[in-house]
Amino acid sequence: MLTMNKISKSFITDDVATHALRDIQLHVNEGDFVSVTGPSGSGKTTFLNIAGLLETSTSGEYLLDGEDIAKLNDSGRSRMRNQKIGFIFQSFNLIPDLNLFDNVDVPLRYRGLNTAERRKRIEHHLDQVGLASRMKHLPSQLSGGQQQRVAIARALATSPRFLLADEPTGNLDSQMAQSVMSLLEDINKAGTTILMVTHDPSLAARATRQIYIKDGHVSELTNKNSNLHVVGEA
Amino acid sequence: MLELLARLELGLIFRALMRNKIGALLIALQIALTLTIMVNAIFMMQERSQQMARPSGLDETNTFYLSNTIFAQNYNTQTALQQDLQRIRQTPGVVAVTQINAIPLSGGGWSMGLQTKPGDDLEGTGTAVYMVDEHGIEALGVELIAGENFQSSDIVWREVGSTKWPPKTIITKALAEAMFEGDWKKALGKTVYIDNHQPVQITGIINGLQAPWNGWNGVERSMLVPQQLDGKGSRYFIRTEAGRRDELMPVIEKMLADSDRGRIIRNVTSMQQTRDESYQEHQATNTILLTVIIVLTLITGFGIVGLAMFSINRRTRQIGTRRALGASQWQVMRYFMLENLLISFAGVILGAAGAVGLNIWLVATFSMSPLSPVLLVIGVVALLIVGQLAVSYPALVASKISPATATRGRA
Amino acid sequence: MFSYYLKLAYLSCKRTWGMTLLMVCAIGLGIGASMTTITVNYLMSANPIPQKSEQLFFVQMDSWEPNNPYSDDGDAPEQVTYRDGTYLWQAQKAKRQSIQTGMSAVIEPADKEVLPFMVQGRANSADFFPMFDVPFLYGSGWDHQADLKKERVIVINAELNERLFGGKDSTGQTVRMAGEDYKVTGVIDRWNPKPKFYDISTGAFNAVEEVFVPFSLITEQKFSRSGNTNCWKPSESGFQAFLDSECIWLQLWVELPTEQDKQDYLSFMNAYAKEQHQYGRFARTDNNKLRDVMQWLENQQVVSDDASMMMAMSLMFLLVCLLNTVGLLLAKFLGKASEIGVRQALGASRNDLFIQHLIESGCIGLAGGLLGLVLAILGLEAIKVMYGDWIRDLAQLDLSLVAMAIGLAIVSALLAGLYPTWRACQVQPSVQLKSQ
Structure with a gap:
C-alpha cells in the first residue's frame, strides 16, 4: 500500500539546516491501522504531511499504491490526494463559509462527479456519521465532536483507500474522543488503511501497529500482528 | 533622540x-x-x-447688451442708430448707452497692433479694439484714470470695409505699460501708429477693460476709438441703475422691436451671463x-x-x-x-x-x-x-x- | 465547475462584504472616471468622414508677412486670401474643390405673421456637397454654372425646411433672404459631423449651418460674413480693396484621390506661389501645405487640452483604484489561506485554486465595471450640464464604448487579481492545516 524508502526532509531557514526526518524506511499494508506517536517537534507532522503528499521529501523514494510520488507534478499529486487519501485534522478544518453539505461536497467537486452521484455520496456519508438532518447548518453551529464527524464524512466521501488523521481527538473531550476513535476503528475494519498521529498512548494502543518517531527517526514499538516490520535506522 | x-x-x-x-x-x-x-x-x-x-474692468452687475440686425431695404442706418440710442437713453433707469463693435469676454471681436513708430516691419503690440461714442466710458462703467473722455465732436462714422482710423484713442493701463516700458503715465498725449502708418494720439487712460478673448495672454490690453459703425448690424451696450438690469432688459428689447419692424433685436444678454459662459x-x-x-x-x-x-x-x-x-x-x-x-x-x-x-x-x-x-x-x-x-x-x-x-x- | 466557482466567489464576497464593496466601488469609480474622459476624447478625435478622409485635403498657402511667419512654428496660415483662394478654385486642378466662408442673413418668411429671423449659413462652391458626402433629404446642391453665374439658389437644412415649409419637399420653392428671393435646390438630411471638420476656425464642435448659398454671391455684399479674418498688410478702404488685400478669411478644400494627384496639386500650388513671388508676394514660396482631414484636425488640436489632461488624470486615478484593489484582494486571499490549505488537502490542484480566485477577481471586476458604466453615464450627463450645449454630441456612449468599459473593468480587475491569486496559490497546505 505505502512504501517509504530512505525518506529524508530538511528545512533550511536562515542558513541553518534542520533535519526533520532522516532516512525513513516504512512499509504499510492494505488494511493496517497505524498509530504514530512521539514527542513534540519529533517530526510526526512532517511525516504525515509527506505521507499525505502535502509536502515533498528532500530525498528518498515514496511509493503510494504503486505510484512513484517523485514522478508526479502538482496536479498529479492533487489527483492522488483527491482519489486515494482522506484527511482528518486536529482542528477539523471545515470551511466556515460552507454548510455541511457543501463541505463534504468539496473533494467530490474536484473529483468531477455528476450532481446526482455527489448528492448520493454526501447524503450517505453524512447519514453514516449521524448528521444528515443538519446538512444545511454551518460548521459554527455544531459542537467540536460533530464538526470532527463531518470532517470524517468529508474524508470518506471520495472512498479513499488511505486515511490520514492528525491528532483527530486532540481538540475533543474524552467522551467525544472515544466515539471518534470507534468510528475510525469501524472504518478500518471496513478495509480502509489508516495512519493516525496522536500523543495519547491509550488511543495509540488501539491501533494494529504502533510506530514511534523521535528526532526524525522511526521505530516500530510492538508488532501485534505479524504484519510487517519497520526498520528505524538508528 | x-x-x-x-x-x-x-x-x-x-x-x-x-x-x-x-x-x-x-x-x-x-x-x-x-x-x-x-x-x-x-x-x-x-x-x-x-x-x-481677474476683474474685467466693467460694471458687470448692471450692464447688458443686444444685437440689432437690419433686414429692410432702403434703410437710413445712421438716423435709425441715433434714434435708438436716444430712445434707450430716455428710458427711466438707464444710466448710459453706447453703440459698440464687440463685447468683452464674449469670444468675438477686433484686434489691431499698435506701434510707437510708423513702419511696415515693426512688431506692434496687440490690442483689442472697442469702437464707442462719448458715452462709452460711462456705459461700460470703466474708470478713466488720466486724460479725458471723447467729445461728441470726436465721434466719426465708420463705413463697412473702411480701414481709416480716427486721430484719438483711450487705452488701458496695461496697454500703456506694454508700450511704454512699464510706465503708463508716459503714454498720455503720445502718438502711436495703428495699421503700421496711421497716427493716433492717446488722449486718455482707463484703469482696466478686458479684451473679448479670456484665454489671450494680452487680455488686459484694449483701446477705445471714437467711432460709430454704419452698417446693418450693430450692438448696443447699456448700463442701468443699480439693481434694475433684469427689469429693463425685456423693456428695452420690446421697445426697440416695436419701434421699427425692419430689423431684429436679438441676443439680449447680461454681462454677468457673458462672464459665466466665458468661463x-x-x-x-x-x-x-x-x-x-x-x-x-x-x-x-x-x-x-x-x-x-x-x-x-x-x-x-x-x-x-x-x-x-x-x-x-x-x-x-x-x-x-x-x-x-x-x-x-x-x-x-x-x-x-x-x-x-x-x-x-x-x-x-x-x-x-x-x-x-x-x-x-x-x-x-x-x-x-x-x-x-x-x-x-x-x-x-x-x-x-x-x-x-x-x-x-x-x- | 464554473458555476461552482461562481458560488464560491459569491460566498467569499458575502463574508467579506465590506472589503468587497470597497473594491467594487474603487474599480467602479476608476472605470467611471476613465470612461467619461475616454468617451469625450474618443469622440473629439473621431474621424468625421472615415470613407474619404484620406482624399480630402485642406489647402494652406503661405501668403503671410515676409518678416513674421504666421505661427511660431513657421506653419502656413489656416485660411487663404480671396485672390489665392479664387484662383485655385477657378483653376479646377483637383477632382473637386470647395471654397467657402461663413455667413449670416435674415430670412423673412412668406407668412407675414411670422417674425423675420436670423440664420447662420455658409457660402460655398458647388463641389462642397458631393465632396463631403452631404446627405440630401430632397433635391441636391447646385452646379458649377450656378456658382459662375451667381444664381440665387439655396440649400437649407431639415430643421429650417420644417420651419419654413412644414417639412415638405421644398425644392423649387423660394426663400426670401437678405431682401432677395432664393430658389431651393435641396434640403439636407440630418448631418452633424463631429468635429465639424470642414470649418473649425470658430470652434471644432459647432452645429452645421442652416443655409448654404453659392460662394460667388459673397461679392454682392448682401449678407454679412462670419468667421475669422486676419490681416497683416494695411489696405485701402472699400470692399474691392478688401477682396484684393492680403487678409485671409477663406477655407479651401480639395479632393485628390491618389498620392500622385496630391503631389501634382502641391507642385501646382508651389508653382503658383513662385509666380506670385515675382510680383512681390509669397516671401516663402515652398511653405504651402496639403493636409488630409485627420492630419488637419491633429494639427489644429481639436482635442482640447482640458480633455487630454482630464484623461491623463483619470487614468492615473484608475491606477490608484487598482492598487487599492490589489492590496485588498491580497489581504482577502491571504485571509483565506487556511481554506486554501484544506482545499489542497482535499485534492485541489494549484490550477484549480488559480481559476477559483481568478473567477472571484473577475466577478468583482464585472460588478465594478457595471458600476463604472452607470457612473460613466452619470459623469457624461454631468459633463453635458457643466460644459454646455457644444459638448452634447461628444458625451454619448455608444455600444463599442460600453463594451470597452466592461472590458477595461474586467481586464483591470484580472490584472489586479493576478498577483494576489498567484500568492494565494503559493500557500503551503501543511503550514495552514496545523495553525491555530
Missing part, C-alpha cells in the same frame, strides 16, 4: 513591515499617486481660479478636479482602513499577547499609527517626486506654469493627516483587543 526612537519601537515596526513588504508597498504607492494627482489638480484649479478672478469650461473643469481630489482621497483613506483592519484581524493573537505582557491600549494604538506614518512617509516622498515629474510633463505638453513648492508641502502634510485619520479607527479597534485573547485563542 536614539532613546526616543527606541521607545517608539520604530525599529521593531520597520522590521515587521519588511516582512510584509508588498502590503506596505501598495499603500505607499497609492499615497504617492494620490499626492501626485492631488497636488497637480489643486494647482490647475488655482490657475483657473486666478484667471476667473463655463474653467468652472466645469474645476468642479471635476475638485471631485477627483475628494474621491481619490476617500478611496486611499478607505483602502488604508481596509488593509489595516485586515492586518489587525490577522494579528489578534499577537496583539492580545502584547497586551497580556503589559502593553497599554495607547501603546498598541501608537504602534499602528506609527506603522502608518512610516508607510505614508515613504509614499509622500515618492509622491512629491511624482508630483514634480507630472508637473514637468504638464508644463511641457500643455504649457502650464511650474508648481509652487508651498502647495507641495501642503499636499504632503494633508496626506499624512489623512493617513493618520484613516488608521485611527482600526488602531482603536486593535487597542480594544482583550489580553485574554492570548490564552483563549481566537475569539
Whole structure:
C-alpha cells in the first residue's frame, strides 16, 4: 500500500539546516491501522504531511499504491490526494463559509462527479456519521465532536483507500474522543488503511501497529500482528 | 533622540513591515499617486481660479447688451442708430448707452497692433479694439484714470470695409505699460501708429477693460476709438441703475422691436451671463478636479482602513499577547499609527517626486506654469493627516483587543 | 465547475462584504472616471468622414508677412486670401474643390405673421456637397454654372425646411433672404459631423449651418460674413480693396484621390506661389501645405487640452483604484489561506485554486465595471450640464464604448487579481492545516 524508502526532509531557514526526518524506511499494508506517536517537534507532522503528499521529501523514494510520488507534478499529486487519501485534522478544518453539505461536497467537486452521484455520496456519508438532518447548518453551529464527524464524512466521501488523521481527538473531550476513535476503528475494519498521529498512548494502543518517531527517526514499538516490520535506522 | 526612537519601537515596526513588504508597498504607492494627482489638480484649479478672478474692468452687475440686425431695404442706418440710442437713453433707469463693435469676454471681436513708430516691419503690440461714442466710458462703467473722455465732436462714422482710423484713442493701463516700458503715465498725449502708418494720439487712460478673448495672454490690453459703425448690424451696450438690469432688459428689447419692424433685436444678454459662459469650461473643469481630489482621497483613506483592519484581524493573537505582557491600549494604538506614518512617509516622498515629474510633463505638453513648492508641502502634510485619520479607527479597534485573547485563542 | 466557482466567489464576497464593496466601488469609480474622459476624447478625435478622409485635403498657402511667419512654428496660415483662394478654385486642378466662408442673413418668411429671423449659413462652391458626402433629404446642391453665374439658389437644412415649409419637399420653392428671393435646390438630411471638420476656425464642435448659398454671391455684399479674418498688410478702404488685400478669411478644400494627384496639386500650388513671388508676394514660396482631414484636425488640436489632461488624470486615478484593489484582494486571499490549505488537502490542484480566485477577481471586476458604466453615464450627463450645449454630441456612449468599459473593468480587475491569486496559490497546505 505505502512504501517509504530512505525518506529524508530538511528545512533550511536562515542558513541553518534542520533535519526533520532522516532516512525513513516504512512499509504499510492494505488494511493496517497505524498509530504514530512521539514527542513534540519529533517530526510526526512532517511525516504525515509527506505521507499525505502535502509536502515533498528532500530525498528518498515514496511509493503510494504503486505510484512513484517523485514522478508526479502538482496536479498529479492533487489527483492522488483527491482519489486515494482522506484527511482528518486536529482542528477539523471545515470551511466556515460552507454548510455541511457543501463541505463534504468539496473533494467530490474536484473529483468531477455528476450532481446526482455527489448528492448520493454526501447524503450517505453524512447519514453514516449521524448528521444528515443538519446538512444545511454551518460548521459554527455544531459542537467540536460533530464538526470532527463531518470532517470524517468529508474524508470518506471520495472512498479513499488511505486515511490520514492528525491528532483527530486532540481538540475533543474524552467522551467525544472515544466515539471518534470507534468510528475510525469501524472504518478500518471496513478495509480502509489508516495512519493516525496522536500523543495519547491509550488511543495509540488501539491501533494494529504502533510506530514511534523521535528526532526524525522511526521505530516500530510492538508488532501485534505479524504484519510487517519497520526498520528505524538508528 | 536614539532613546526616543527606541521607545517608539520604530525599529521593531520597520522590521515587521519588511516582512510584509508588498502590503506596505501598495499603500505607499497609492499615497504617492494620490499626492501626485492631488497636488497637480489643486494647482490647475488655482490657475483657473486666478484667471476667473481677474476683474474685467466693467460694471458687470448692471450692464447688458443686444444685437440689432437690419433686414429692410432702403434703410437710413445712421438716423435709425441715433434714434435708438436716444430712445434707450430716455428710458427711466438707464444710466448710459453706447453703440459698440464687440463685447468683452464674449469670444468675438477686433484686434489691431499698435506701434510707437510708423513702419511696415515693426512688431506692434496687440490690442483689442472697442469702437464707442462719448458715452462709452460711462456705459461700460470703466474708470478713466488720466486724460479725458471723447467729445461728441470726436465721434466719426465708420463705413463697412473702411480701414481709416480716427486721430484719438483711450487705452488701458496695461496697454500703456506694454508700450511704454512699464510706465503708463508716459503714454498720455503720445502718438502711436495703428495699421503700421496711421497716427493716433492717446488722449486718455482707463484703469482696466478686458479684451473679448479670456484665454489671450494680452487680455488686459484694449483701446477705445471714437467711432460709430454704419452698417446693418450693430450692438448696443447699456448700463442701468443699480439693481434694475433684469427689469429693463425685456423693456428695452420690446421697445426697440416695436419701434421699427425692419430689423431684429436679438441676443439680449447680461454681462454677468457673458462672464459665466466665458468661463463655463474653467468652472466645469474645476468642479471635476475638485471631485477627483475628494474621491481619490476617500478611496486611499478607505483602502488604508481596509488593509489595516485586515492586518489587525490577522494579528489578534499577537496583539492580545502584547497586551497580556503589559502593553497599554495607547501603546498598541501608537504602534499602528506609527506603522502608518512610516508607510505614508515613504509614499509622500515618492509622491512629491511624482508630483514634480507630472508637473514637468504638464508644463511641457500643455504649457502650464511650474508648481509652487508651498502647495507641495501642503499636499504632503494633508496626506499624512489623512493617513493618520484613516488608521485611527482600526488602531482603536486593535487597542480594544482583550489580553485574554492570548490564552483563549481566537475569539 | 464554473458555476461552482461562481458560488464560491459569491460566498467569499458575502463574508467579506465590506472589503468587497470597497473594491467594487474603487474599480467602479476608476472605470467611471476613465470612461467619461475616454468617451469625450474618443469622440473629439473621431474621424468625421472615415470613407474619404484620406482624399480630402485642406489647402494652406503661405501668403503671410515676409518678416513674421504666421505661427511660431513657421506653419502656413489656416485660411487663404480671396485672390489665392479664387484662383485655385477657378483653376479646377483637383477632382473637386470647395471654397467657402461663413455667413449670416435674415430670412423673412412668406407668412407675414411670422417674425423675420436670423440664420447662420455658409457660402460655398458647388463641389462642397458631393465632396463631403452631404446627405440630401430632397433635391441636391447646385452646379458649377450656378456658382459662375451667381444664381440665387439655396440649400437649407431639415430643421429650417420644417420651419419654413412644414417639412415638405421644398425644392423649387423660394426663400426670401437678405431682401432677395432664393430658389431651393435641396434640403439636407440630418448631418452633424463631429468635429465639424470642414470649418473649425470658430470652434471644432459647432452645429452645421442652416443655409448654404453659392460662394460667388459673397461679392454682392448682401449678407454679412462670419468667421475669422486676419490681416497683416494695411489696405485701402472699400470692399474691392478688401477682396484684393492680403487678409485671409477663406477655407479651401480639395479632393485628390491618389498620392500622385496630391503631389501634382502641391507642385501646382508651389508653382503658383513662385509666380506670385515675382510680383512681390509669397516671401516663402515652398511653405504651402496639403493636409488630409485627420492630419488637419491633429494639427489644429481639436482635442482640447482640458480633455487630454482630464484623461491623463483619470487614468492615473484608475491606477490608484487598482492598487487599492490589489492590496485588498491580497489581504482577502491571504485571509483565506487556511481554506486554501484544506482545499489542497482535499485534492485541489494549484490550477484549480488559480481559476477559483481568478473567477472571484473577475466577478468583482464585472460588478465594478457595471458600476463604472452607470457612473460613466452619470459623469457624461454631468459633463453635458457643466460644459454646455457644444459638448452634447461628444458625451454619448455608444455600444463599442460600453463594451470597452466592461472590458477595461474586467481586464483591470484580472490584472489586479493576478498577483494576489498567484500568492494565494503559493500557500503551503501543511503550514495552514496545523495553525491555530
